[in-house]
Amino acid sequence: MSDTRHRFLTTTASLFQLQGFNATSIKQITDAAEATTGSLYHFFPGGKDQLAAEVIATAGAQYLEMFQLIAAVPGLGADEAMTLLFNGAATTLEQSDYVDACPIFTVALEVASANDPLRIACDRVFSSWADTAVTIFRQAGVAPDRAAALASTVVAALGGAFVLARTAKDANLMRGIGREITTLVRQAIVDAAPAGPDHGDGEA
Amino acid sequence: MSDTRHRFLTTTASLFQLQGFNATSIKQITDAAEATTGSLYHFFPGGKDQLAAEVIATAGAQYLEMFQLIAAVPGLGADEAMTLLFNGAATTLEQSDYVDACPIFTVALEVASANDPLRIACDRVFSSWADTAVTIFRQAGVAPDRAAALASTVVAALGGAFVLARTAKDANLMRGIGREITTLVRQAIVDAAPAGPDHGDGEA
Amino acid sequence: MSDTRHRFLTTTASLFQLQGFNATSIKQITDAAEATTGSLYHFFPGGKDQLAAEVIATAGAQYLEMFQLIAAVPGLGADEAMTLLFNGAATTLEQSDYVDACPIFTVALEVASANDPLRIACDRVFSSWADTAVTIFRQAGVAPDRAAALASTVVAALGGAFVLARTAKDANLMRGIGREITTLVRQAIVDAAPAGPDHGDGEA
Amino acid sequence: MSDTRHRFLTTTASLFQLQGFNATSIKQITDAAEATTGSLYHFFPGGKDQLAAEVIATAGAQYLEMFQLIAAVPGLGADEAMTLLFNGAATTLEQSDYVDACPIFTVALEVASANDPLRIACDRVFSSWADTAVTIFRQAGVAPDRAAALASTVVAALGGAFVLARTAKDANLMRGIGREITTLVRQAIVDAAPAGPDHGDGEA
DNA sequence: ACGGTCGGGACAGCCCGTTGAT
DNA sequence: ATCAACGGGCTGTCCCGACCGT
Numbered sequence: 001m002s003d004t005r006h007r008f009l010t011t012t013a014s015l016f017q018l019q020g021f022n023a024t025s026i027k028q029i030t031d032a033a034e035a036t037t038g039s040l041y042h043f044f045p046g047g048k049d050q051l052a053a054e055v056i057a058t059a060g061a062q063y064l065e066m067f068q069l070i071a072a073v074p075g076l077g078a079d080e081a082m083t084l085l086f087n088g089a090a091t092t093l094e095q096s097d098y099v100d101a102c103p104i105f106t107v108a109l110e111v112a113s114a115n116d117p118l119r120i121a122c123d124r125v126f127s128s129w130a131d132t133a134v135t136i137f138r139q140a141g142v143a144p145d146r147a148a149a150l151a152s153t154v155v156a157a158l159g160g161a162f163v164l165a166r167t168a169k170d171a172n173l174m175r176g177i178g179r180e181i182t183t184l185v186r187q188a189i190v191d192a193a194p195a196g197p198d199h200g201d202g203e204a
Numbered sequence: 205m206s207d208t209r210h211r212f213l214t215t216t217a218s219l220f221q222l223q224g225f226n227a228t229s230i231k232q233i234t235d236a237a238e239a240t241t242g243s244l245y246h247f248f249p250g251g252k253d254q255l256a257a258e259v260i261a262t263a264g265a266q267y268l269e270m271f272q273l274i275a276a277v278p279g280l281g282a283d284e285a286m287t288l289l290f291n292g293a294a295t296t297l298e299q300s301d302y303v304d305a306c307p308i309f310t311v312a313l314e315v316a317s318a319n320d321p322l323r324i325a326c327d328r329v330f331s332s333w334a335d336t337a338v339t340i341f342r343q344a345g346v347a348p349d350r351a352a353a354l355a356s357t358v359v360a361a362l363g364g365a366f367v368l369a370r371t372a373k374d375a376n377l378m379r380g381i382g383r384e385i386t387t388l389v390r391q392a393i394v395d396a397a398p399a400g401p402d403h404g405d406g407e408a
Numbered sequence: 409m410s411d412t413r414h415r416f417l418t419t420t421a422s423l424f425q426l427q428g429f430n431a432t433s434i435k436q437i438t439d440a441a442e443a444t445t446g447s448l449y450h451f452f453p454g455g456k457d458q459l460a461a462e463v464i465a466t467a468g469a470q471y472l473e474m475f476q477l478i479a480a481v482p483g484l485g486a487d488e489a490m491t492l493l494f495n496g497a498a499t500t501l502e503q504s505d506y507v508d509a510c511p512i513f514t515v516a517l518e519v520a521s522a523n524d525p526l527r528i529a530c531d532r533v534f535s536s537w538a539d540t541a542v543t544i545f546r547q548a549g550v551a552p553d554r555a556a557a558l559a560s561t562v563v564a565a566l567g568g569a570f571v572l573a574r575t576a577k578d579a580n581l582m583r584g585i586g587r588e589i590t591t592l593v594r595q596a597i598v599d600a601a602p603a604g605p606d607h608g609d610g611e612a
Numbered sequence: 613m614s615d616t617r618h619r620f621l622t623t624t625a626s627l628f629q630l631q632g633f634n635a636t637s638i639k640q641i642t643d644a645a646e647a648t649t650g651s652l653y654h655f656f657p658g659g660k661d662q663l664a665a666e667v668i669a670t671a672g673a674q675y676l677e678m679f680q681l682i683a684a685v686p687g688l689g690a691d692e693a694m695t696l697l698f699n700g701a702a703t704t705l706e707q708s709d710y711v712d713a714c715p716i717f718t719v720a721l722e723v724a725s726a727n728d729p730l731r732i733a734c735d736r737v738f739s740s741w742a743d744t745a746v747t748i749f750r751q752a753g754v755a756p757d758r759a760a761a762l763a764s765t766v767v768a769a770l771g772g773a774f775v776l777a778r779t780a781k782d783a784n785l786m787r788g789i790g791r792e793i794t795t796l797v798r799q800a801i802v803d804a805a806p807a808g809p810d811h812g813d814g815e816a
Numbered sequence: 817a818c819g820g821t822c823g824g825g826a827c828a829g830c831c832c833g834t835t836g837a838t
Numbered sequence: 839a840t841c842a843a844c845g846g847g848c849t850g851t852c853c854c855g856a857c858c859g860t
Contacts, residue, residue, distance in 0.1 A: 004842080004843075005842095018317050018318075019314065019317060019318055020224075020226065020313060020314035022224065022226035022227045022314065023226045023314060023318060025827080025828065025829080026828075026829055026830080027827080027828080027829090035843080035844095036843065036844050036845060036846095037829090037830080037831085037844085037845075037846090038831080038832085038834095038842095038843065038844050038845065038846090039842075039843050039844070041830070041831065042841085042842065042843065042844095043842090043843095047829070047830065047831095048829070048830090098316070098317070099317060101313075105313065105364075105367060106313045106314065108367050108370075108371050109224060109305075109309065109310045109313065109366070109367055109370065110223065110224035110226065110227060110310065110314055112302070112367075112370040112371055113222045113223060113302070113303060113370070114222075114223055114227060119370075119371055122371045123371045123372050126367075126368055126371055126372070127372070146384075148380065149380030149381065149383055149384050150384055152365075152368060152377050152380055152381050152384075153361060153380070153381045153384040153385065155364065155368060156360075156361050156363075156364025156365045156367070156368050156381050157357060157360050157361045157364055158364065159360075159363070159364035159367050159368070160309075160359065160360025160361055160362065160363035160364035160365075160367075161356075161360045161364075162313070163309060163312050163313055163316075163330075163360070163363050163364075164330055164356060164359060164360050164363070166312075166313065166316040166317070166323075167312050167316055167323055167326045167327045167330055168327050168330070168331070173356050176352065176353030176356055176357070177353065177356050177357045177360050179353055180350075180353050180354055180356075180357040180388060181357065183388070183391070183392075184384060184387070184388045184391075187387070187388075187391055188387075208818085208819085229851080229852065229853080230852075230853055230854080231851080231852080231853090239819080240819060240820050240821085241820090241853085241854075241855095242818085242819055242820060242821080242855090242856095243818075243819050243820080245854075245855080246817080246818060246819070247818090251853070251854075252853075412822080412823080426725050426726075427722065427725060427726055428632075428634065428721060428722035430632065430633075430634035430635045430722065431634045431722055431726060433847080433848065433849080434848080434849060434850080435847080435848080435849090443823080443824095444823070444824050444825060445824085445825080445826090445849090445850080445851085446822095446823060446824050446825070446826095446851085446852090446854095447822075447823050447824070449850070449851070450821085450822060450823065451822085451823095455849070455850065456849075456850095506724070506725070507725060509721075513721065513772075513775060514721045514722065516775050516778075516779050517632065517713075517717065517718045517721065517774070517775050517778065518631065518632035518634070518635060518718065518721075518722055520710070520713075520775075520778040520779055521630045521631060521710070521711060521778070522630075522631055522635060527778075527779055527781075530779045531779045531780050534775075534776055534779055534780065535780070554792075556788065557788030557789060557791055557792050558792055560773075560776060560785050560788055560789050560792075561769060561788070561789045561792040561793065563772065563776060564768075564769050564771075564772025564773045564775070564776050564789050565765060565768050565769045565772055566772065567768075567771070567772035567775050567776070568717075568767065568768025568769055568770065568771035568772035568773075568775075569764075569768045569772075570721070571717060571720050571721055571724075571738075571768070571771050571772075572738055572764060572767060572768050572771070574720075574721065574724040574725070574731075575720050575724055575731055575734045575735045575738055576735050576738065576739070581764050584760065584761030584764055584765070585761065585764050585765045585768050587761055588758075588761050588762055588764075588765040588796060589765065591796070591799070591800075592792060592795070592796045592799075595795070595796075595799055596795075616839090637831080637832065637833085638832075638833055638834085639831080639832080639833090647839090648839070648840060648841085649833085649834080649840090650835095650839055650840055650841080651839055651840085653833095653834075653835080653839095654839060655839095659833065659834070660833070
């Protein structure tokens with residue numbers, strides 16, 4: 001397994017976090033990865049676009065994994081998972097001086113109109129997140145007809161929170177948003193179980 | 205008042221909606237505005253950055269105005285205003301084939317790290333929106349300690365909804381998020397008035 | 409009238425003579441013209457292709473003029489004009505150490521398949537030469553049904569002679585070809601006037 | 613005899629016909645030959661230049677053979693052979709949509725100044741053709757002092773006809789030139805035999 | 817003040833022809 | 839005979855001033 005190829009992926013992800021797609025030049029990438037242009041085009045013949053697509057897919061899968069890890073903490077409700085998720089992101093943001101944001105949100109908007117393959121790559125990632133959230137919420141007892149919208153709302157709020165927190169350089173913004181989203185999810189669980197105690201199984 | 209200057213502002217806003225800051229070149233701007241480079245540098249000696257800052261401020265003010273207009277509809281609750289806001293954005297998005305998104309969200313992330321003046325310009329806009337939302341929510345009876353976070357959540361969800369809807373080319377995503385945000389706001393109003401009727405004045 | 413633009417045209421023509429189209433880089437052109445890339449793309453927004461097309465047209469017109477000058481020498485038959493033409497080219501080739509060949513022949517073959525606008529530009533030049541030759545030959549009494557083919561043959565032989573002479577680095581090759589073409593043209597004139605003296609006017 | 617090596621030769625010849633030397637990249641060659649770069653450098657350690665030199669020599673020999681075949685048709689005069697030669701080339705050109713021209717003419721001009729080994733390779737091919745033509749013409753009775761120039765003229769006209777026909781996308785141009793060259797050759801034969809019938813031996 | 821023409825460098829993304837590891 | 843890696847050079851376009859007319 002090629003090491004250089006892997007280095008391209010990770011360093012590009014970092015640069016995308018910081019600057020997005022358009023502001024990141026090939027030269028910056030090769031410098032950061034300590035490799036040459038020829039090397040890059042050897043592994044990614046499709047150039048910057050192909051590299052970006054793979055970065056998005058890879059990073060998206062990693063975030064998904066992290067998300068699932070949080071949701072799988074034993075004894076943790078789906079609502080409390082939200083708090084963990086947003087607070088974790090807030091802390092990461094703080095500790096990296098507001099650099100270490102999600103590269104996919106950063107890239108998504110600027111490529112949405114001009115670059116369809118990249119747009120689709122981002123869409124796939126967002127969908128994978130939302131799908132996972134839907135599963136979690138339904139297992140927590142959320143009504144089926146609300147689960148999808150709720151999941152989208154969580155993802156959207158997370159993305160928007162990144163924008164606001166970075167723009168304001170204030171991670172507490174993100175924590176506040178996390179609290180509200182937690183409330184929203186809790187209420188959705190409660191609403192779905194009006195008659196009795198929730199048995200934690202909305203699907204069976 | 206110069207017409208050319210105004211044309212620069214509006215065409216640049218359109219281009220930012222579509223492509224963001226970095227992907228929009230000076231040439232594109234002058235072509236779209238049917239003006240020359242010399243002209244642009246006459247009106248905006250600070251170049252692209254100055255132009256962008258003014259675009260953000262101008263567009264931000266326009267959106268704020270629209271936001272206030274919605275909130276001022278007589279007989280409309282703060283929660284129902286949310287529905288109007290998101291559905292309006294969704295329809296606009298649909299009708300423009302997912303081009304006519306908010307230019308400020310599009311620009312904010314890509315300049316947050318690399319361009320402080322622009323970052324601050326965006327921050328000011330977001331703050332103005334949040335401040336207005338805070339006022340509205342408190343007038344609706346939301347508890348003072350929740351109003352700020354709730355306002356941020358609304359703005360964040362709106363921004364995130366733009367990202368998701370454009371990426372998926374699906375405006376219904378945004379409508380679903382609008383429903384959830386409406387629910388959240390309604391609950392916040394209800395939660396704040398457990399004992400009796402809301403006196404509509406949390407500040408006095 | 410811009411001086412820089414004119415310099416681009418002449419230096420590029422020289423480089424095309426020497427190396428052809430594909431082997432001549434934009435950098436070489438700007439270096440030779442002592443100008444910058446921005447300058448070049450200001451005058452030739454269509455880039456190398458547009459520049460090449462104008463070079464071909466300009467150089468083609470100059471050669472046409474030279475050709476007409478030779479043909480207009482008083483008291484010179486059309487056949488003797490051929491000798492002058494080929495010998496002149498041979499001497500030029502010799503004196504420039506086989507560098508100063510016709511840029512259009514050099515360019516024509518390499519762009520014929522890949523670049524239609526350039527192919528057409530070359531075609532127009534060749535046609536203008538052949539048309540002029542046709543006029544001259546018909547005035548000299550060549551039969552109308554042979555004049556066109558004869559003109560093409562002259563142009564083709566000239567072009568081919570450039571190839572052979574440069575490849576062999578032997579200008580006498582071109583002089584020999586000139587002699588044969590002169591013979592061919594003389595015979596065509598003689599053939600057309602079997603019965604009596606030529607009245608020198610096949611058109612009026 | 614390696615098959616891969618042979619495939620390199622033929623596919624490169626095709627690409628040279630179409631695009632010439634400089635416009636043909638190593639990648640194109642390896643793609644077309646369905647081989648790898650390493651493979652190419654294994655067979656041709658001298659790289660692109662060595663490959664080109666061998667392509668020129670090989671293709672040149674093939675054309676020479678074809679030329680000799682035409683000249684050897686029994687009962688065919690040297691002048692009529694010219695008609696066959698040019699008409700054959702014209703038809704080939706037409707049927708291949710003006711792609712299948714001679715790769716050597718295409719390459720000769722663009723490498724004449726910059727690449728001496730390649731220039732010499734082309735020269736050798738042209739000389740071999742002219743030598744053969746000289747032999748044929750002398751056997752047909754052409755005066756010794758004209759045979760060389762006549763041979764050069766034929767080769768030059770053929771090369772130039774390729775240029776004109778491809779540039780104009782008109783194969784009839786080549787047929788017309790063929791007619792004139794045929795006339796020229798016939799006259800040269802006639803001129804050399806003023807007193808009596810040609811005994812077919814101009815050398816003895 | 818307002819704007820248009822011309823020009824300047826720098827660097828973007830890409831791909832070239834080539835060589836080692838192995 | 840292959841995969842990986844290398845630099846450097848390609849065309850094109852960036853953002854920006856200077857010098858001109860109004």
